[in-house]
Amino acid sequence: MSAVTNSENSEAHVPQPGEAHSGAEHNEPDLVPTGDNPAQHHTPVVAGRARTGMFGVYDSGDTTGFGGLRLPAYLPPPAERPYGGWFDEFVDALAEAMQERGIPASAVQQITVDRGEITLYLDREHLLTICQAMRDDQALRFELCSSVSAVDYGDDVPERLHSVYHLTSMTYRRRVRFEVAVSFEDPHMPSVVSVYPTADWQERENWDMFGIVYDGHPALTRILMPDDWDGHPQRKDYPLGGIPVEYKGAEIPPPDQRRAYS
């Protein structure tokens, strides 16, 4: 606030030495950014807001933590070149492989480098062909699909269901993360089982837990929950507990609905 008014004022009134706001705020016309990539001001990514839930809870006596301590969605900032390490080489190789196979470059929506790990946010239409390229291209050689997990990013995100793939190149000893986002209303994405057979059970687990429909999966059925279970338990709007227990008719309410002791 004050910095903004200062810079506005400085154009009208240049403070003299010894005066308030002199010194660092002094308007020097020859002070221009130097270097190839000078520090630039970006609009900061909104990564938090006031918390609700535990500690600040006002409508129940719940101190168990079950009441939900939720923060808004975290928006991962896109990375800029150079990404560092082998990431640039990999991204170039992937771009080349995609071009060979006629996959548009826009299939990669965003690239994020965070904590030494690279994440590519992919368009779901091209997921399967990109995975095929990742496995078969000589410069990529991601032979192993380590993990297929899913995340529900909660109410604030329109495409809240993310399917996350961790691919491993045993040849080059590299790990890459793919992320594909879909919405509750249209939770479809292609199955990668035809490329990575190991994704079979993991995609079934994601269907079971999140309700993501992997089109083309050989047998997309529940795997951990019973076959006749209602709902997808790992979704954020699915409660922890509160499911009627089939034991002599007993039903236990979820902790945030139990009576308060205060």
Place this chain on the structure above:
Amino acid sequence: MSIDNGGNIDTDAELDTDYAAAEYADERETTEGRVYTVTGGDWDDLMAEAARDERIVINLGPQHPSTHGVLRLVLELEGESVTQARSVIGYLHTGIEKNLEYRNWTQGVTFVTRMDYLAPLHNETAYCLGVEKLLGIEVPRRAQVIRVMLMELNRVSSHLVAIATGGMELGALTGMTNGFREREEVLHLLEFLTGLRMNHAFVRPGGLAQDLPADADTKIRDFLKVMDSRLPGYDKLLTGQPIWRNRMAGIGVLPLDACIALGATGPILRAAGLPWDIRKVEPYLGYEEYTFEVPTSTDADCFARYLLRLEEIHQSLKIVKQCLNKLEPGPVMVADAKIAWPAQLTIGADGMGNSLDHVRKIMGQSMESLIHHFKLVTEGFQVPAGQVYVPIESPRGELGYHMVSDGGTRPMRVHVRDPSFINLQSMPAMCEGGMVADVIAAVASIDPVMGGVDR
């Protein structure tokens, strides 16, 4: 009645059936009315069919002593050979990943240690490495060495159980009793070091719950002596034993390309010939400083996996020995008091709890310390938003933790890539076309832990 490919109903077939039915029930007119003579002729047809096709579908498990836990195998048998095999899981699903989202980051250790209950310390360490990567901190040197040592001890006990239960399932009962006897030695040692036999919750984000007891060094060296004296017994009892060898050699073969396609890691992958051990290829916790070998084989069968597990026990003990020499006094928790939870722990008369000095300070001297302790223990520390994937080498293969934080004091999502879960997918590939008895050997060589499979 039959339906051809075009979906048209073949009515001629229906007429044939009626005609056939008339053959079995002769009728004649009597003074009392029409009398049918019904014969059991269709039994002959049934028997003829059965002789042609001995297809049986059986359920093996979920409660069966040979299925390595609450695993249900649905086997389609043709005589005694398996034509199709499928596994049904979920009998031990406890919703640990969901529960983690409702507890703070430190409490999560208590959950993950119960996943793969034969390798609790690997789960704890992988989880804590994930939290530490999200926080951007590194634990003190002494904590790293102790973590490595505990994990290797845990690997020994896990492989011993793999051999013991595998032996039990194949009828080598002395293998079982010996395996559990040696595992008990490891568990006694772990109890001495961490306070608990299993589900230790000893590794915490930022370091360890407490330092090792004073005479840990002596105890561990005694343990190593015991193991050195007993391990040759396994070679005598099992390795050279013809029944054991014949039950396992050439059984449950999964070649290298199939391993990679199905994502099988750990001893299964190394038995197929690829020296893929994350301790070597992507060292963590300073594994690059230790001298050990990654045994491999090219046989890709159950016997090769057994031999690898036995050799890995020797290698792990070698690492434990090196850890003892690397142990130097120092802190076992990061210095940052905003993370180091709980403040200090000691073993008192009534079990493990906060040290009396600490309690005296927060209760009698410093209100701020009391507030800080309360906030840290109940609310927990905040972890910057982002996601990480941390793989480590558990006894069964790549144990990966995919953790997402939204910047709060509790995880947004923790997904565990449990090697048992992934490796169990390769069961049909190992079993189909073999005999029923070989299914047991193959499942035993995968060594799935259902707590990890179902989570």
